[in-house]
Amino acid sequence: MSGNGMSGSGTSERRDWPLWEVFVRAKRGMSHVHAGSLHAPDAEMALRNARDVYTRRQEGVSLWVVPAFAISASSPDEKDAFFDPAADKIYRHPTFYDVPEGVDHL
Amino acid sequence: MTAELSARSDALAYVHPDKSGLFAYVVSLADDSLIAAQRMGHWIAAAPQIEEDIALGNIALDLLGQARSLLTYAGQVEAAATGTPCDEDSLAYFRDERDFLNVHLVERGHGGPGGEPGSDFGVTMARLLILSTYQFGLYTALQSSTDETLAAIAAKAVKEVDYHRDHATMWVLRLGDGTAESHAKVQAALDAEWPYVEELFDNSYIDPSLLESRAAVDPSGLRDVWQRRVASVVDQATLTLPVVPPAVTGGRRGIHTEQMGFLLAEMQHLARSHPGATW
Amino acid sequence: MYGNDFIAPDETPRDPAPVEEGLEEFQQIIDAAGTIEPRDVMAEGYRKTLIRQIAQHAHSEIIGMQPEANWITRAPSLRRKAILMAKVQDEAGHGLYLYAAAETLGADRGELLDALHTGRQKYSSIFNYPTVTWADMGAIGWLVDGAAIVNQVPLCRCSYGPYARAMVRVCKEESFHQRQGFESLYALSHGTETQKAMAQDAVNRWWWPSLMMFGPADDESPHTAQSMGWGIKRFSNDELRQRFVDMIVPQAEALGLTLPDPDLSWNEDRGSFDYGKIDFAELFEVIKGNGPCNKQRLAHRVKAHKDGAWVREAADAYAAKQAAQISDGTTEAVA
Numbered sequence: 001m002s003g004n005g006m007s008g009s010g011t012s013e014r015r016d017w018p019l020w021e022v023f024v025r026a027k028r029g030m031s032h033v034h035a036g037s038l039h040a041p042d043a044e045m046a047l048r049n050a051r052d053v054y055t056r057r058q059e060g061v062s063l064w065v066v067p068a069f070a071i072s073a074s075s076p077d078e079k080d081a082f083f084d085p086a087a088d089k090i091y092r093h094p095t096f097y098d099v100p101e102g103v104d105h106l
Numbered sequence: 107m108t109a110e111l112s113a114r115s116d117a118l119a120y121v122h123p124d125k126s127g128l129f130a131y132v133v134s135l136a137d138d139s140l141i142a143a144q145r146m147g148h149w150i151a152a153a154p155q156i157e158e159d160i161a162l163g164n165i166a167l168d169l170l171g172q173a174r175s176l177l178t179y180a181g182q183v184e185a186a187a188t189g190t191p192c193d194e195d196s197l198a199y200f201r202d203e204r205d206f207l208n209v210h211l212v213e214r215g216h217g218g219p220g221g222e223p224g225s226d227f228g229v230t231m232a233r234l235l236i237l238s239t240y241q242f243g244l245y246t247a248l249q250s251s252t253d254e255t256l257a258a259i260a261a262k263a264v265k266e267v268d269y270h271r272d273h274a275t276m277w278v279l280r281l282g283d284g285t286a287e288s289h290a291k292v293q294a295a296l297d298a299e300w301p302y303v304e305e306l307f308d309n310s311y312i313d314p315s316l317l318e319s320r321a322a323v324d325p326s327g328l329r330d331v332w333q334r335r336v337a338s339v340v341d342q343a344t345l346t347l348p349v350v351p352p353a354v355t356g357g358r359r360g361i362h363t364e365q366m367g368f369l370l371a372e373m374q375h376l377a378r379s380h381p382g383a384t385w
Numbered sequence: 386m387y388g389n390d391f392i393a394p395d396e397t398p399r400d401p402a403p404v405e406e407g408l409e410e411f412q413q414i415i416d417a418a419g420t421i422e423p424r425d426v427m428a429e430g431y432r433k434t435l436i437r438q439i440a441q442h443a444h445s446e447i448i449g450m451q452p453e454a455n456w457i458t459r460a461p462s463l464r465r466k467a468i469l470m471a472k473v474q475d476e477a478g479h480g481l482y483l484y485a486a487a488e489t490l491g492a493d494r495g496e497l498l499d500a501l502h503t504g505r506q507k508y509s510s511i512f513n514y515p516t517v518t519w520a521d522m523g524a525i526g527w528l529v530d531g532a533a534i535v536n537q538v539p540l541c542r543c544s545y546g547p548y549a550r551a552m553v554r555v556c557k558e559e560s561f562h563q564r565q566g567f568e569s570l571y572a573l574s575h576g577t578e579t580q581k582a583m584a585q586d587a588v589n590r591w592w593w594p595s596l597m598m599f600g601p602a603d604d605e606s607p608h609t610a611q612s613m614g615w616g617i618k619r620f621s622n623d624e625l626r627q628r629f630v631d632m633i634v635p636q637a638e639a640l641g642l643t644l645p646d647p648d649l650s651w652n653e654d655r656g657s658f659d660y661g662k663i664d665f666a667e668l669f670e671v672i673k674g675n676g677p678c679n680k681q682r683l684a685h686r687v688k689a690h691k692d693g694a695w696v697r698e699a700a701d702a703y704a705a706k707q708a709a710q711i712s713d714g715t716t717e718a719v720a
Contacts, residue, residue, distance in 0.1 A: 016495035017155070017697065019488065036551070037485040038157060039494060041700035042707060045276060049157040052164055053478055075424050144458060147466075150473050151454035151685070154693020156447065156481055163474035167467060174463050195462050227696045283706065284699025291695065376461040376519055383577050385462040385519075385569070 018067060020046040022054050025062040032064055040065075127313020129183045130207060131322050132256070133197070134311070134358055135244075136176030137208035140198060141366075142237060143169035144373055145216060146230075154227055161273060165234070168266040173198075175259045199377035203367055204360040207311075210353065211237060211302040213366045228288070228295035231277040236299055238270035239335050240306045243328040253321040275339050282343025293345050301353035307332075311358035415616040420546040423489040431615050434608075435545055436492045437506065438617065443483035444501045444508035446476045448682050452516040453525060461519060468565050469522060475558045482554055486547040502687045510668060511594050513676035520573055520580075520587035526566015528588070528595040528633070534559050535629045536599070544616030567636060574641045581641075588637070589645045596660075597668045599626035630658050 017039040023032035035054045040046035046065040055061045146166035153159040177194035184192040211233060217224035245267060248260035281292035307329045309317070316322035340347050356362075377385075411426050413419075421427055450473045457473065460466035484494045500506040511529055516522065537559065540552040573584035600606060600622040612618035620628075630649075637644050648661035670676065 016493065016498070017700070019494075036482055037488065038481060039155075040157065041280075041697075042704040045157075045700065048273065048276065049161070052160045053157065053481055073424070075422075147457040147470065150457060150470065151450040151477075152689045152692075154689070154696035156477050156484075158693075159450070159477040160474055160481075163470055163477070167470050167474070170463065170467050170470065174467070177463070198463055199461070225692075227693065280700045280703040281696070284702040285695070287695050288699030288702075372458050376459055380461070380577060380579065383461075383580055385465050385572055385576075 017041045019069075020050075020065045021068050021071060022046075022050045023064040023066070024050075024054055027061075032062065037068060126183065126187060127316050128253075128321065129180055129187070131312055131316055132176050132180040132183065134207035136173050136180060136197075137206050138212055138237075138241075139169045139176065140173035141206070141208045141369065142212040143167075143173060144369060145212065145214075148216065148225055149230065152225060162230075165270050165273065168263075168270065172259070172263045172266070175262075179255050179259070195377065199374045200381075203362055203370055206362065206366065206370070207358050207360060208362075209302065209305045209357045210355045210363055211299065211306065213357070213363060213369060214302075215365055226291070226295060227277075228281055228292040229298065231274050231281060232292060232295040232299045234270060235274035235278050235336060235339060236303060236306075238267045238274055239332055240325075240328065241267040242271050243332050243335075244323055244325065247323040247328065251321055251323070252319055256321065271335075278339055278345070279343045282340070282345040289344065292343075296340070296345060297348045297350065300348035300350050302355065304352035305355040305357060308358060415544045415614075418542075418616070419544070420549065421544050421616075422546045428615070430611070431617075432490050434612065434615070435548065435617065436487050436490050439483055439487040439490075439548055439551075440492065440497045440500070441507055441509075443480045443487065443497070444506060445512065446480035446483060447501075448508040448686060449512045450476045450480075451682055451685055452512055452514070452678070453522060455516050456519060456522050459519070460522075465522075465569065468569075472526070472562050472565065475562070479555045479558070482551040483548075486545075486551045489547045498690065502683070502690060504674075504683070507672075508682075509598065510671045510676065511598050512682060513671050513678045514590070514594055515677050517590075518583050518587060520570065520583040521591070523566050523569035523573060523584065524587035524591040526562050527570055527636070528566075528591050529598070530559055530562040530566060531633060532595045532598045532629050534563060535625050535632070539619040539625070542619060567640070570640055570642070584640075585642050588642050592644050592646070593663065594668070596626060596629070596663055597665065599623075599629065601665065602663075627657055630660050634658050 018041070019037055020040055020043075021037050022035045024035040025032040035050075038046065038049050038053055040049050043065060047063055050063050050065050051061075055063070143166050146162055146169060149162045150159055150166070153162055174194050177197045181192040181194060181197055184190075184197075215223070216226055216229050216233075242264065245260040245264040249257055249264060251257040251260065278292060281288040283289070307325045309324050309326045312322050312324070317324050337347055377383075408426065408428050411421065411428060411431075414421060414425070421431075453469060453476075454473050457466060457469050460469055484497060487497060488494055497506065501508065516525070534556065537552050537556050541549055541556055543549050543552070570584050570588070573580040575581075603609065603621045603623045606622055609618060609621055613621075634644065634649065646661045648659065650659050651657075652659045671679065674680070
């Protein structure tokens with residue numbers, strides 16, 4: 001799975017690889033836990049990078065990587081009006097939305 | 107001694123007048139990994155993507171770890187023979203150019219075949235594909251070595267180089283079947299590395315008694331499988347397998363490229379400036 | 386960096402964030418030492434301050450790789466070479482964790498890196514000093530990472546969840562680095578006379594810049610109050626700096642090395658070490674871009690990025706081809 005969703009974040013020189021969320025199951029008997037995110041061009045590399053970055057190549061660790069934009073979230077407790085409380089994105093990622101050029105996030 | 111054996115001994119004569127075949131064999135394996143690790147170190151803080159800094163750093167650490175295990179063993183073999191202590195650092199930092207037994211493949215910079223400055227990621231990945239596929243075949247076989255220490259080192263190393271091979275494959279596929287520019291660059295890199303392939307499979311420097319006793323692996327027996335594996339990746343990457351004559355080498359006899367001297371000067375200078383010091 | 390933004394004398398301070406309506410719950414969570422998560426209502430100033438701070442923290446990790454990576458090929462023993470490689474690799478990882486945390490706030494890593502490359506965002510000035518001897522590796526591990534730890538431990542409890550969680554991960558690894566730096570200096574200070582002199586020289590050069598990592602004195606830190614009100618900063622610059630000095634002085638003694646401050650002395654009443662007045666003038670020069678390594682560090686980073694463009698593009702092109710094949714039904718999905 002690849003692709004950058006709707007990117008509005010500037011020239012191709014500045015655009016990074018797509019964002020993936022990483023879930024790690026440290027050992028059998030436990031469930032996968034969200035560990036963080038990283039950028040990779042495709043799923044195969046996302047898995048390899050996740051193993052390097054989030055497990056430091058420990059053996060016996062199970063990894064899931066999911067394109068960040070594919071995750072839908074419902075968090076009624078977090079009440080930012082910008083989001084639909086019923087089913088929305090997990091973060092305020094700029095790549096999810098059509099952001100006009102020149103908008104300064106910083 | 108047979109004429110053949112005596113000729114082989116002569117070939118090693120300058121390099122290791124008093125050293126055993128086992129020492130030379132272990133050192134040759136160690137030096138491949140040590141020098142490869144040294145070159146890979148240049149990519150840290152310079153890779154095309156932060157994730158790649160981490161991946162290449164891991165690979166360099168693996169190679170260095172293999173070198174350390176092998177050099178430590180070689181040091182023990184040497185110490186047993188001479189009665190003088192010899193460890194990984196005395197071998198890494200206090201041997202001269204003609205005593206290193208690595209292949210030419212690993213000692214050249216990542217800028218290009220003639221020692222051009224700079225670091226070309228295509229060169230690094232083409233070279234890693236070649237080296238790691240070779241080391242994978244080597245360590246797989248070496249796991250069955252009659253020398254217990256070598257077998258143990260190989261058992262650990264084989265998993266590591268399998269990862270290196272996977273990493274190099276991933277990148278060669280992406281560079282070969284990526285953009286027109288990346289295709290051209292990685293093809294050029296492959297063409298430039300290919301003359302150094304044959305040296306990996308040369309067995310003439312290995313003490314025949316080690317091959318007989320199955321302590322050592324005969325690298326000439328690894329060639330066919332290696333070729334199939336690499337050809338498969340090259341083909342899938344829409345690249346062409348180079349057809350080039352082998353370079354004149356001699357690394358296994360301590361005859362290196364001009365780049366080796368500079369590499370060793372950088373690597374050894376500090377330790378040699380303070381002989382006997384502990385760090 | 387690390388939440389201690391310097392204003393050089395000729396720079397104008399940023400305006401304090403305007404107070405926004407509807408943020409009572411946001412402030413209540415913070416005041417109760419709770420955690421703000423990415424989709425919470427939050428003050429725009431909070432979001433922007435955090436993006437900037439986290440990004441500059443990340444940039445510091447990335448640029449900070451360079452002064453140490455310099456010595457990997459020249460390390461004087463294989464063990465030290467391995468330790469240094471692993472340390473620099475950890476720093477890359479820390480940068481990644483931090484960029485990931487910043488992205489949860491609506492930043493984009495490509496944009497953040499661009500801000501670094503064009504000078505719109507900064508990194509810690511400590512990395513604009515050169516590493517001129519092997520002993521600098523030990524000094525950086527001991528002093529610079531030591532200072533970073535003192536800054537970062539409180540951040541593990543900062544109000545913003547993703548940043549705090551990234552800090553927990555970072556702190557675990559950072560403590561190794563400091564110990565290894567200390568160990569490396571110890572080997573030098575208990576080695577030959579030349580090695581000992583090398584160690585002392587490095588400490589003499591890195592001590593004051595390490596103290597300055599904690600930022601300006603409290604009475605010259607206009608943003609501290611707001612940062613504390615938002616639960617981003619838990620202790621003031623001077624408090625953290627004092628903590629660092631008190632930790633380091635006995636360690637210096639254990640090393641058999643001196644710290645280049647004639648005014649360093651134990652104050653029984655305060656239960657802390659008094660130390661000399663810091664001269665920030667040199668640091669302001671470094672912040673403005675006139676330090677020994679400013680141009681070099683950024684140029685190295687920009688070059689790595691530019692030289693790698695063809696590689697990143699190739700990976701993108703390959704991914705696009707694979708995706709097209711999948712949707713055409715011509716290939717199995719790649720595992």
